[in-house]
Amino acid sequence: LNSSLQKRMATVAGMLAAVECVKNTLQARRSEDTFKQIYDRATSGNQAGLQELDKLKRILLSGEVNAVVDQYPELKKRSPEVQLSMFKMHHQYSTSSEAATILSDQLPEVCGLFSQVEAICFRALEWE
Numbered sequence: 001l002n003s004s005l006q007k008r009m010a011t012v013a014g015m016l017a018a019v020e021c022v023k024n025t026l027q028a029r030r031s032e033d034t035f036k037q038i039y040d041r042a043t044s045g046n047q048a049g050l051q052e053l054d055k056l057k058r059i060l061l062s063g064e065v066n067a068v069v070d071q072y073p074e075l076k077k078r079s080p081e082v083q084l085s086m087f088k089m090h091h092q093y094s095t096s097s098e099a100a101t102i103l104s105d106q107l108p109e110v111c112g113l114f115s116q117v118e119a120i121c122f123r124a125l126e127w128e
Contacts, residue, residue: 057096057124060117063088072123080116087117096124 001022005015028034055068065081093099100121103111111118 053124053126056120060084060096060099060120060124061094069120072119074119075116080120083114083116084120087114096121100125 001018005018052068052071055066059065059068059080063084065084069075069080087099091099091102093102099117103114103118103121106114
């Protein structure tokens, strides 16, 4: 939504339409039926997915990137390694929740330096 609203050629009408679209999407995801579908999918024996998320958590906590990141298109090849190294150099954490808290407490400009760490955190916290 941010990048859509910040485009040079954005119009007020277009911005309002984009906001309405995001708002409707978020409201649709807050329904009981949607929650039940997501919950059922998550608890229906998706052990392989949970194992992959556990591997992501280990990457986040150790700073050592492996082939697991290749499965996530939002994670670029070398960026996670560089960003995790820098993040671990400046911050101490022992859980993915602690890493997420550190990221959320950062100034936006600083947090922007760790977009790949943020993506790993987001994936790792999906099932917590």
